[in-house]
Amino acid sequence: xxxxxxxxxxxxxxxxxxxxxxxxxxxxxxxxxxxxxxxxxxxxxxxxxxxxxxxxxxxxxxxxxxxxxxxxxxxxxxxxxxxxxxxxxxxxxxxxxxxxxxxxxxxxxxxxxxxxxxxxxxxxxxxxxxxxxxxxxxxxxxxxxxxxxxxxxxxxxxxxxxxxxxxxxxxxxxxxxxxxxxxxxxxxxxxxxxxxxxxxxxxxxxxxxxxxxxxxxxxxxxxxxxxxxxxxxxxxxxxxxxxxxxxxxxxxxxxxxxxxxxxxxxxxxxxxxxxxxxxxxxxxxxxxxxxxxxxxxxxxxxxxxxxxxxxxxxxxxxxxxxxxxxxxxxxxxxxxxxxxxxxxxxxxxxxxxxxxxxxxxxxxxxxxxxxxxxxxxxxxxxxxxxxxxxxxxxxxxxxxxxxxxxxxxxxxxxxxxxxxxxxxxxxxxxxxxxxxxxxxxxxxxxxxxxxxxxxx
Amino acid sequence: xxxxxxxxxxxxxxxxxxxxxxxxxxxxxxxxxxxxxxxxxxxxxxxxxxxxxxxxxxxxxxxxxxxxxxxxxxxxxxxxxxxxxxxxxxxxxxxxxxxxxxxxxxxxxxxxxxxxxxxxxxxxxxxxxxxxxxxxxxxxxxxxxxxxxxxxxxxxxxxxxxxxxxxxxxxxxxxxxxxxxxxxxxxxxxxxxxxxxxxxxxxxxxxxxxxxxxxxxxxxxxxxxxxxxxxxxxxxxxxxxxxxxxxxxxxxxxxxxxxxxxxxxxxxxxxxxxxxxxxxxxxxxxxxxxxxxxxxxxxxxxxxxxxxxxxxxxxxxxxxxxxxxxxxxxxxxxxxxxxxxxxxxxxxxxxxxxxxxxxxxxxxxxxxxxxxxxxxxxxxxxxxxxxxxxxxxxxxxxxxxxxxxxxxxxxxxxxxxxxxxxxxxxxxxxxxxxxxxxxxxxxxxxxxxxxxxxxx
Numbered sequence: 001x002x003x004x005x006x007x008x009x010x011x012x013x014x015x016x017x018x019x020x021x022x023x024x025x026x027x028x029x030x031x032x033x034x035x036x037x038x039x040x041x042x043x044x045x046x047x048x049x050x051x052x053x054x055x056x057x058x059x060x061x062x063x064x065x066x067x068x069x070x071x072x073x074x075x076x077x078x079x080x081x082x083x084x085x086x087x088x089x090x091x092x093x094x095x096x097x098x099x100x101x102x103x104x105x106x107x108x109x110x111x112x113x114x115x116x117x118x119x120x121x122x123x124x125x126x127x128x129x130x131x132x133x134x135x136x137x138x139x140x141x142x143x144x145x146x147x148x149x150x151x152x153x154x155x156x157x158x159x160x161x162x163x164x165x166x167x168x169x170x171x172x173x174x175x176x177x178x179x180x181x182x183x184x185x186x187x188x189x190x191x192x193x194x195x196x197x198x199x200x201x202x203x204x205x206x207x208x209x210x211x212x213x214x215x216x217x218x219x220x221x222x223x224x225x226x227x228x229x230x231x232x233x234x235x236x237x238x239x240x241x242x243x244x245x246x247x248x249x250x251x252x253x254x255x256x257x258x259x260x261x262x263x264x265x266x267x268x269x270x271x272x273x274x275x276x277x278x279x280x281x282x283x284x285x286x287x288x289x290x291x292x293x294x295x296x297x298x299x300x301x302x303x304x305x306x307x308x309x310x311x312x313x314x315x316x317x318x319x320x321x322x323x324x325x326x327x328x329x330x331x332x333x334x335x336x337x338x339x340x341x342x343x344x345x346x347x348x349x350x351x352x353x354x355x356x357x358x359x360x361x362x363x364x365x366x367x368x369x370x371x372x373x374x375x376x377x378x379x380x381x382x383x384x385x386x387x388x389x390x391x392x393x394x395x396x397x398x399x400x401x402x403x404x405x406x407x408x409x410x411x412x413x414x415x416x417x418x419x420x421x422x423x424x425x426x427x428x429x430x431x432x433x434x435x436x437x438x439x440x441x442x443x444x445x446x447x448x449x450x451x452x453x454x455x456x
Numbered sequence: 457x458x459x460x461x462x463x464x465x466x467x468x469x470x471x472x473x474x475x476x477x478x479x480x481x482x483x484x485x486x487x488x489x490x491x492x493x494x495x496x497x498x499x500x501x502x503x504x505x506x507x508x509x510x511x512x513x514x515x516x517x518x519x520x521x522x523x524x525x526x527x528x529x530x531x532x533x534x535x536x537x538x539x540x541x542x543x544x545x546x547x548x549x550x551x552x553x554x555x556x557x558x559x560x561x562x563x564x565x566x567x568x569x570x571x572x573x574x575x576x577x578x579x580x581x582x583x584x585x586x587x588x589x590x591x592x593x594x595x596x597x598x599x600x601x602x603x604x605x606x607x608x609x610x611x612x613x614x615x616x617x618x619x620x621x622x623x624x625x626x627x628x629x630x631x632x633x634x635x636x637x638x639x640x641x642x643x644x645x646x647x648x649x650x651x652x653x654x655x656x657x658x659x660x661x662x663x664x665x666x667x668x669x670x671x672x673x674x675x676x677x678x679x680x681x682x683x684x685x686x687x688x689x690x691x692x693x694x695x696x697x698x699x700x701x702x703x704x705x706x707x708x709x710x711x712x713x714x715x716x717x718x719x720x721x722x723x724x725x726x727x728x729x730x731x732x733x734x735x736x737x738x739x740x741x742x743x744x745x746x747x748x749x750x751x752x753x754x755x756x757x758x759x760x761x762x763x764x765x766x767x768x769x770x771x772x773x774x775x776x777x778x779x780x781x782x783x784x785x786x787x788x789x790x791x792x793x794x795x796x797x798x799x800x801x802x803x804x805x806x807x808x809x810x811x812x813x814x815x816x817x818x819x820x821x822x823x824x825x826x827x828x829x830x831x832x833x834x835x836x837x838x839x840x841x842x843x844x845x846x847x848x849x850x851x852x853x854x855x856x857x858x859x860x861x862x863x864x865x866x867x868x869x870x871x872x873x874x875x876x877x878x879x880x881x882x883x884x885x886x887x888x889x890x891x892x893x894x895x896x897x898x899x900x901x902x903x904x905x906x907x908x909x910x911x912x
Contacts, residue, residue: 032665034682066682160648170645171627171686188644189626192616209488225711226490226522228704230627230686247703248684254707255681258714259796265721266792266881267785274797278817285789286822289856292785293826296778297833303774310773314766317773318759321890322752324777328784329723329748329883333741336722340715341730361734366742370749377753400745425722427785430886434777 009042016047025054033059037066041275045074061091069103076100081108085115093168094121095141095249098128128243136220137213139253140234140243145173149183149201156200157191171230174241175204182210182233182241210235213242217253222345224250260422261339265332267292267427288427295431299324299438306442313454315388316445320438323392326370327399327437328430334359334407335425342415343422352412356405363404371397385455387448395441402440403433465498472503481510489515493522497731501530517547525559532556537564541571549624550577551597551705554584584699592676593669595709596690596699601629605639605657612642612656627686630697631660637695638666666691669698673709678801680706716878717795721788723748723883744883751887755780755894762898769910771844772901776894779848782826783855783893784886790815790863791881798867798877808868812861819860827853841912843904851897858896859889 015023028036028051036055040048040063052060052075064072076084089097089112101109109129116122124142131137145163147156156173164170173186184204194203210233211220224232224247234243263272267288272281303310303320310317338355341347347355375393382389407429411421471479484492484507492511496504496519508516508531520528532540545553545568557565565585572578580598587593601619603612612629620626629642640660650659666689667676680688680703690699719728723744728737759766759776766773794811797803803811831849838845863885867877904912 164645164648189620191647192620225707227488230703247686251681251707262718262796266788268789274793274803278814281818282821289785289822289826292781296781299777300774307770310766310770314763317766318756320776321755321780325748325752325890329745332722333724336724337730340718347730358734362737365738366745370745434781
């Protein structure tokens with residue numbers, strides 16, 4: 001992250017406040033679009049708009065792409081549909097253009113599309129808008145270099161030169177047959193090592209890793225990592241080349257995915273950042289807190305059935321946090337292992353049963369260790385003949401085993417029903433296990449007291 | 457992830473068990489090294505070794521790199537130091553070679569290095585071994601294409617061709633001055649668009665984004681994401697080019713970092729996967745469970761001081777899970793927001809005070825909402841004049857505010873002292889807040905009962 005010194009910020013805001021366009025342009029020309037976007041964070045909207053108007057169209061489009069969605073929305077809403085089409089969309093790659101258009105209101109979309117000069121680009125955008133955001137089709141762009149397998153090398157080079165004009169970066173050249181089906185890939189490196197060969201089909205690499213348009217994004221992310229790719233071709237259901245996904249978009253998706261999992265495990269709903277406003281943060285945090293509150297009230301009702309027990313044997317109350325907390329901790333661990341295994345591809349949903357049995361083993365082992373340690377402690381703290389001593393360790397054992405299995409079973413089941421398993425982590429698991437822990441603890445205690453009284 | 461059908465696995469194990477080397481070689485030649493590595497998961501060690509011996513050296517080295525550390529260790533420990541040097545290390549890029557050598561015992565390292573035929577590569581590896589694993593120096597490789605800024609284009613192309621022979625992928629050509637200081641970068645794309653120009657310095661891009669050898673890996677990961685890079689040059693303290701980092705390694709690091717944060721937030725210590733053995737899993741899970749157990753016992757001691765209170769006013773016990781759980785949930789949210797903000801670069805440690813004040817605001821808002829809702833509930837459930845009704849809502853208010861501040865303050869403080877802030881998430885925060893919540897609840901209840909008795 002670029003660190004702007006207070007002196008630099010003072011200098012820039014001074015330039016802006018003086019409306020010194022020349023100096024501002026010089027300063028902007030020294031900055032990467034991503035750095036200009038970061039500078040915007042430290043400016044107010046009016047200052048940002050002043051700088052934005054000084055950027056040339058290519059730069060402005062790149063800066064827009066780098067902004068947070070909220071900031072982008074503010075700048076765009078000050079522009080007419082025609083300006084958005086001609087000054088922004090026309091200067092973006094199709095995948096970025098689609099991302100921006102998807103953020104706009106339905107009625108604005110068609111108007112903007114109608115103002116795009118390049119009909120081919122507009123057509124590509126309309127095609128791309130049809131794909132689900134979470135699939136390869138939703139992530140791909142149509143900018144790439146494509147040559148025919150029957151062309152000679154000089155023919156290909158000429159064609160590459162023509163196509164390369166409009167592209168920012170090129171890593172592979174895709175080779176297709178006469179029906180536009182993907183046949184191979186020609187890494188740019190071979191331009192150096194195999195400069196002149198009769199036909200490209202003799203130097204291209206066959207069977208390149210590719211994805212279908214409907215491949216889920218999390219699957220193709222794993223493929224990028226596994227095969228160490230910088231770009232991947234996307235084909236339709238009959239193998240025709242329709243687009244390309246680049247590694248920078250995949251990295252962004254991977255970070256978003258892991259942030260979403262982390263947030264769900266931490267009881268945060270919605271996309272939230274440390275620099276969001278107080279009200280935005282409260283909104284993202286309150287739902288799970290309220291569910292936790294209802295869980296706590298539910299627990300008070302369960303414990304209420306046992307209220308006379310606390311009067312009779314108040315020592316029972318002391319171990320409520322131990323049992324609830326341990327159940328929560330165990331369940332969170334189990335669910336996290338499953339969610340992570342599904343996310344990084346190391347766990348196959350088909351091996352669920354095996355996983356549940358292993359978890360049963362881990363649960364039994366942990367349960368033995370913890371309940372024995374607490375038993376030893378309580379023999380000294382409360383005495384061996386106390387019903388509480390026995391009830392606490394028996395309950396801990398049952399809670400740890402139950403929470404292990406439950407924390408494994410729930411995310412696996414959600415995955416089976418195509419629901420995001422990360423929903424079953426964090427507060428959901430800890431609240432549920434807390435309640436079930438209390439039911440177990442109270443049932444065992446009641447049974448023991450009914451059988452033996454408070455001393456055994 | 458490649459899915460091997462049971463039929464395919466049966467076919468392969470049949471081929472292996474028949475020692476049918478020709479068929480096995482044909483099958484292996486159809487697979488990507490990463491896919492062969494995945495196939496190994498479904499084989500036993502003897503079967504894997506059989507296939508491994510049939511691979512040519514380049515393939516074998518690549519497969520080794522794709523294996524889990526444990527599996528790699530098993531295959532390597534069956535090889536002599538000389539074989540490791542000549543059949544593995546000699547065929548790997550320096551960054552991968554260093555990763556493998558770092559996994560070996562200290563005494564094996566020197567022996568292996570002494571067997572490497574290519575003295576230049578051995579020297580590079582020895583240099584790379586000096587860098588800290590978590591810095592750019594520890595992640596970079598020395599394989600790259602470097603040309604002098606004063607060379608003509610044809611000279612450069614000739615040199616590129618020579619250097620490119622040994623490289624897998626090339627994305628940029630780095631341009632240095634006579635002292636080997638990084639001057640610019642020449643994207644391979646320009647080989648197409650600017651095929652013949654007098655000198656490379658006229659077409660290269662100036663001031664490329666670069667990092668120093670001691671830049672932390674998490675910082676350069678953010679730079680890759682921000683500037684959409686596929687490779688980044690690494691320079692020493694006086695700007696001389698010493699290596700290159702590629703995006704595939706950065707993606708692996710980013711995933712490892714986010715998995716580590718996720719595991720810490722979920723109370724898992726050590727690197728753990730769903731397919732690890734039962735004992736390995738128990739070892740990674742037990743530490744936090746034992747800390748949680750000690751926390752629970754600590755809570756029982758705190759509540760023990762109030763044991764007579766439970767006998768007198770057993771309704772107090774019913775709300776222990778509500779107050780402990782809410783404190784834990786709030787604290788986990790607060791710490792997660794900080795850890796995530798620090799990890800993705802959106803939060804600057806310098807704005808700690810501002811962040812704490814905002815968190816105070818969020819905490820107060822949440823505290824008002826939750827304690828009021830519970831107050832209304834308890835007025836109906838217990839009655840307005842009950843001391844429990846008042847004590848629970850007052851305690852909830854205090855606990856939510858405290859947990860918000862504490863969950864923000866601790867990770868920020870750890871970051872300030874260069875300790876991983878992710879340590880202060882998950883179970884640490886929930887256990888601490890649980891204990892502090894009990895202290896607050898018991899103090900407030902005792903004070904109220906002392907002042908008013910059990911009914912106000």
